Amino acid sequence: MSERPILHEYAASANCYKIRLTAALLDQPLDRREYDIMKGETRTPAFLEQVNANGRIPVLQIGDRFLPESNAACFWLAEGTRLVPDDRFDRADMLRWMFFEQYNHEPNVATVRFWMRWVGEENFTDLQRALVPVKQEAGKAALALMDEHLALHQWFAGQSLSIADIALYAYTHVAEDSGLFSLADYPAVQAWIAKVESTPGFAPFET
The missing domain is CATH 1.20.1050.10 (Glutathione S-transferase Yfyf (Class Pi); Chain A, domain 2)
Incomplete structure (x- = not known):
């Protein structure tokens, strides 16, 4: 991959962990940005406007595009690799x-x-x-x-x-x-x- 994706996350969330684990198994580096969901940091106007209007994480940022939902992000990382079956x-x-x-x-x-x-x-x-x-x-x-x-x-x-x-x-x-x-x-x-x-x-x- 030419992009170095950015993971917007709360590290204690296993939904966010899915993406980190997928990336680790593929030796794909990720940049990471942490938000404290217990303090409402994903509900700020800036987050809602710039990252995810649904106010939730994880979100995988690829360039200037943002992909919410953990399983969608895992699929983006894994498509064309051994983690997605050929059949x-x-x-x-x-x-x-x-x-x-x-x-x-x-x-x-x-x-x-x-x-x-x-x-x-x-x-x-x-x-x-x-x-x-x-x-x-x-x-x-x-x-x-x-x-x-x-x-x-x-x-x-x-x-x-x-x-x-x-x-x-x-x-x-x-x-x-x-x-x-x-x-x-x-x-x-x-x-x-x-x-x-x-x-x-x-x-x-x-x-």
Whole structure:
């Protein structure tokens, strides 16, 4: 790549970590700009006008263009590399698992992690308190589906690690942070986590 992309991020977010991990596995340097989401730094007029009108990170900046959404940024980095399968069906299957991550996994596993670690139960709204058991059950269902797949396949799409694995690894490997999930219940997921972490170029999560 001729560009040196800029990652607008909050380092403790696993959505931002997805992009850093993708770049690390491809030996792609990134410049990084940190924002404190707890202080509202992604809601300032300057950020909303210049970086992302949706007021969220991560955002990958390529030249003077800005690409929000973690999985889109991972795809931009990985297209044409070993992290995207050559086979047409496998590429579509990769996208299927990335959509699953954003629709079934992240809204449950990641959300309760954020609530428990950064909001704190003592600060929960009535709605959050009511939603915790709902999200816990949905998160367990997502992890169980992953475990069933990984009991029969080494990776989520194709025959090697892809950005589908990266997308799902990011919040799965820290799922226990919320205190609501036990990865010991999902042995195939645990074995897959170990494989991801043994991949050459792997970069650990900054917490």
